[in-house]
Amino acid sequence: MTESAIISTLLAFLQRSDSSDDDFNQLALEIFAYQFAHNQPYRRFAIQRGRTPLTVKHWRNIPAIPITAFKDFTLSCGPIEAMQAVFMTSGTTGTVKGRSYHPTLDVWQCSMMLNFRQRFMAGVDRIRMGILFPDTVAMPNSSLATYLALAVQAFGTPASEVMVGEHGLDVERVFAALEQAENSGEPYALLGASYSFVPLLDEMQRQQRRFSLPAGSRILDTGGFKGQSREVAAEAFYTSLANAFGIPRAQCINMYGMTEISTQFYDEGNEICPPVKSGPHWIRTRVVNPLTGDDMPDGEVGVLVHHDLAHFNSVSALLTEDAGVIVPGGFHLLGRVTGANAKGCSLTMEDFLAAAQVNP
Structure with a gap:
């Protein structure tokens, strides 16, 4: 062929x-x-x-x-000079990064959207999203940044926004969006690397803040902690997410993916750890x-x-x-x-x- x-x-x-x-x-x-x-x-x-x-x-x-x-x-x-996109694995400065070459993103995007619609959106056409990860301008070779940008484009509302800038996570911006969602009754979704949630949870604990997001709200985390934050055991992590945002653990979904493949795995929430991924x-x-x-x-x-x-x-x-x-x-x-x-x-x-x- x-x-x-x-x-x-x-x-x-x-x-x-x-x-x-x-x-x-x-x-x-x-x-x-x-x-x-x-x-x-x-x-x-x-x-x-x-x-x-x-x-x-x-x-x-x-x-x-x-x-x-x-x-x-x-x-x-x-x-490789004919590739539309090159995704690179994460790594510290000076380490060799793996590269995944894509002559077109049509298949990658089709794979992502069909799977994301079924496993994360679960019958909802669009939802307001807060992205706890840098955008594709900051990380043009990141498959996760591209994944999250496509999620916003295909499934987010116009009020969706990236909450990470050149100075890191904008906690107050996240708090403002969560308060607005609480008051409006509009379901809200937080998506990002697992380690992105840790400083947010720590700051919420420091300020003794909790939210009760509307029914239909959900969380997606991925990638683990990778030395970017303190390690948190899965049971404690998903309990903390549920308590901090008022979202059932069944709506705290982990995505398992990697640069070296073009398809992601999901679970049906984290009521029990480890969940079944498929x-x-x-x-x-x-x-x-x-x-x-x-x-x-x-x-x-x-x-x-x-x-x-x-x-x-x-x-x-x-x-x-x-x-x-x-x-x-x-x-x-x-x-x-x-x-x-x-x-x-x-x-x-x-x-x-x-x-x-x-x-x-």
């Missing part, structure tokens, strides 16, 4: 209400063949693993690259033993592997560094891998480095 044919096929596939295992498998194999043909580091890795379009017959056998490979290699099926029909998740690549039995802890058809220009099969367990309806996200699983991820990356740097 050509790039234009894949884009057209994907846009139609994403807009279906669902897909069978056979339909998913067929498209996954076609995208693997495309990536094998045009993404040379991935091709060399796949050959080293004995996996080619001739030998792979099921999406579960498509070789997954380790997430850290995005920092060391240009993983793109097209020339994605739309164009992404499938496995839990594997990173040393062998074999699937772990349901209910046993391993490393998450995501097969995201929307991530067509790079590699659709991604070995994360996140521990998880398959449960009915999706998976539990258990944090970063440790011990033998961490060693297994490192060995997989060593294999990738060795294979990708030599000619087949």
Whole structure:
């Protein structure tokens, strides 16, 4: 398939209400063949693993690259100078950042909007949003900044606003918007990185302030704390959000996404931690033993592997560094891998480095 044919096929596939295992498998194999043909580091890795379009017959056998490979290699099926967008992973100054290349954002945006409408908006067309994260002017290569800007554009009311400027979070501006929502009875949504909520909660505690937002209000957090704020255990974090804003924990939704894929996962709120996370029909998740690549039995802890058809220009099969367990309806996200699983991820990356740097 050509790039234009894949884009057209994907846009139609994403807009279906669902897909069978056979339909998913067929498209996954076609995208693997495309990536094998045009993404040379991935091709060399796949050959080293004995996996080619001739030998792979099921999406579960498509070789997954380790997430850290995005920092060391240009993983793109097209020339990077022709890309419409390049998303970069977060990192401290001086560290190498992973890059994800997009020849068009049409598929990425379609994936985001269809999923966000179903999982966060839940039947509401638009809601006033307060964004606790910098905008795309400040962070043009941030997939999260782009995600939040698209959320406002597609689903926010005209009164929606970004609450983070060059001097950081504007707490008083947030308070003013929350007070207005309380008084008007208009549902309100706060969205941002998990760590963005911590200084807001701390300041509310310092000032002994609480809000009781109208019914239908909701919160979306994502990304964890990443050393940007103090760490807060999930149970305490969502209890604090519910108490501070008067929003049920069922309406405190965590989004799990990453720069290295084009689709996000959501839960159904955080009444119980950890909640079950799941994605739309164009992404499938496995839990594997990173040393062998074999699937772990349901209910046993391993490393998450995501097969995201929307991530067509790079590699659709991604070995994360996140521990998880398959449960009915999706998976539990258990944090970063440790011990033998961490060693297994490192060995997989060593294999990738060795294979990708030599000619087949």
